[in-house]
Amino acid sequence: MTDAVSRNPTTGWRDLRGRLLEDYGILLVVLAMILLLWALQPDYFMTAQNITNIIRQIGMNALLALGMYLVIVTAGIDLSVGSVMALAIMLLAIADTSGVPWPLVLLIGPLVGALIGIINGLGLTLLKLPHPFIMTLGTLNAVRGLCNLVTDGRPVSGISDEVRYLGTGDIPLPFGGEFAVIPVSAILLLVCYCGVAWFMRKVSLGRHIFAVGGNPQAARVSGINVNGVLVFVYAASGFFAGLAALLMAGRTGSGYPNLGIGAELDAIAAVIIGGASFFGGRGTVLGVFAGVLVMGLLRNGLNLMNISAFWQQTLIGIIIILAVWIDVLRRRARARR
Amino acid sequence: MNQPSATPILQARGISKYFGAVTALEGVDLSLAPGEVLGVVGDNGAGKSTLMKILSGLFRPSDGEILVNGRPVHFHSPRDAHRNGIEMVYQDLALAGNMRIFENIFLGREPGRTFGGLTLIDQAGSRRLAAEHLERLQIHVKSVDQNVEELSGGQQQAVAIARATAFAAKVVIMDEPTAALAIKEVGKVLDLIRRLKDHGVGVILISHRMDDVFYVCDRVMALFHGRNFAEARLADTSRNEVIGWIMGTKGHSTALAHDKVI
Numbered sequence: 296m297t298d299a300v301s302r303n304p305t306t307g308w309r310d311l312r313g314r315l316l317e318d319y320g321i322l323l324v325v326l327a328m329i330l331l332l333w334a335l336q337p338d339y340f341m342t343a344q345n346i347t348n349i350i351r352q353i354g355m356n357a358l359l360a361l362g363m364y365l366v367i368v369t370a371g372i373d374l375s376v377g378s379v380m381a382l383a384i385m386l387l388a389i390a391d392t393s394g395v396p397w398p399l400v401l402l403i404g405p406l407v408g409a410l411i412g413i414i415n416g417l418g419l420t421l422l423k424l425p426h427p428f429i430m431t432l433g434t435l436n437a438v439r440g441l442c443n444l445v446t447d448g449r450p451v452s453g454i455s456d457e458v459r460y461l462g463t464g465d466i467p468l469p470f471g472g473e474f475a476v477i478p479v480s481a482i483l484l485l486v487c488y489c490g491v492a493w494f495m496r497k498v499s500l501g502r503h504i505f506a507v508g509g510n511p512q513a514a515r516v517s518g519i520n521v522n523g524v525l526v527f528v529y530a531a532s533g534f535f536a537g538l539a540a541l542l543m544a545g546r547t548g549s550g551y552p553n554l555g556i557g558a559e560l561d562a563i564a565a566v567i568i569g570g571a572s573f574f575g576g577r578g579t580v581l582g583v584f585a586g587v588l589v590m591g592l593l594r595n596g597l598n599l600m601n602i603s604a605f606w607q608q609t610l611i612g613i614i615i616i617l618a619v620w621i622d623v624l625r626r627r628a629r630a631r632r
Numbered sequence: 633m634n635q636p637s638a639t640p641i642l643q644a645r646g647i648s649k650y651f652g653a654v655t656a657l658e659g660v661d662l663s664l665a666p667g668e669v670l671g672v673v674g675d676n677g678a679g680k681s682t683l684m685k686i687l688s689g690l691f692r693p694s695d696g697e698i699l700v701n702g703r704p705v706h707f708h709s710p711r712d713a714h715r716n717g718i719e720m721v722y723q724d725l726a727l728a729g730n731m732r733i734f735e736n737i738f739l740g741r742e743p744g745r746t747f748g749g750l751t752l753i754d755q756a757g758s759r760r761l762a763a764e765h766l767e768r769l770q771i772h773v774k775s776v777d778q779n780v781e782e783l784s785g786g787q788q789q790a791v792a793i794a795r796a797t798a799f800a801a802k803v804v805i806m807d808e809p810t811a812a813l814a815i816k817e818v819g820k821v822l823d824l825i826r827r828l829k830d831h832g833v834g835v836i837l838i839s840h841r842m843d844d845v846f847y848v849c850d851r852v853m854a855l856f857h858g859r860n861f862a863e864a865r866l867a868d869t870s871r872n873e874v875i876g877w878i879m880g881t882k883g884h885s886t887a888l889a890h891d892k893v894i
Binding site for chain 1: 688690709710711714720722724726727728729730731735736739740741742744750751752753755
């Protein structure tokens, strides 16, 4: 019976089309948004200035969402990334303004982030807390408290230009005028996204992350160190939060303890809009990037049209619900197939 | 082929397992020859699954020893058991439905170049090896790139068995491999077990289905309340006697054991 199906080329094509739609359908949404915004704002939307602006604005969410993606693929969640980013920016700002050499300062953010991520992972695996929601809710609060404790709630300004380069630096293009530049942050995003996509596809640990999300019991009896995989994804999530802190240090030039309150929710939203399953085992890096773009383009477009920021939040909420609903429909359609 | 004098490929001696105050197994012995299919029967809670989890490295025994080819071994994880050529096919299949067939077959043991604990997976090689292995076992799938969740129960069972035998397994332990299958798929899985036997693989089959046991097994042993209860070559016993063992009765007439079932 199955042999007959395999010989039918139209079925194969339908499978392929279904799979493309499933994995990359969100890219069509991004494309539609770009065309719509272009049509609504023909004079401004496609200018070099606006495009670099969008890239800079999505940087933070892009990095947080990339880390969140790894966690969500294991059916986990990391609520602490906003707080971790804030602690990272505080510590690197303090280190930088007290004369630590800048190459070392650059390491502080990712290291602090990875360290707290490891603590999250160990809380989950060693303390056996029942759900990562609990552990990371704890670190969300504990780490936010530390952000305020280190300077008694005061911001730290005066971050050096070398440290700010990742967030503000531009590489000028030989054509296109004053605003035709590639932001250094765009290159950082490109490297991180391509790196993670390659890692998830080609490296055993990347596949094991999918296996843990798909069936932890199967992963365990296959000899995969499930706890090790979990600690790794939370460490990676913290690492990317630390990188996001570096971007924000560049953009703002100072460390302030209120940075990124609620940022974890934007990151989760981007991952979910991008088609990853909250129940683990499903989701692509490209989808995450599309999710980040959907949110970024929405904000940019509404700003350009002078629509209230309150509407942005409302619309993003509706989009999350729609995105997941479409996912439910798609799944139901596939189950019927 | 299975002379009694040959060294058993797998032997368990005096295995006990306690979970707190609960005794799951008490001094259980088991022995398996190469190319032999051993049926293990027993009522729910008789200790079959616990024994198999000990043999496959998932649990550690509270007491007793395991020998592979006459050599004592200590398993700390399923990986240790794999290294000794012992593989398990779990009742719940233990496949990652979100991953492709060839990925499931090599999960945790991906072919490729290894650097410091990480493997750069050779995916073309994995696909080819998986396809060849499925071919050898006469398992037919549309493509090794299909996700496992798209397969029927029987096909999933076949992939689980392929996975267990992909690395020159000497012993494959199967926990109720036919329990969740449609009837027409049961025969295929049983034939697959026979093919493993023909390749010299020792198979331990846990099953409630007497049809399965009497179709593929060479020998059958019964556990009752965590202890060895009875054992016989298949030629020397009958369905009704084995069913009597499961219920903890021995020495009754065939008719009586049969009456108790009906």
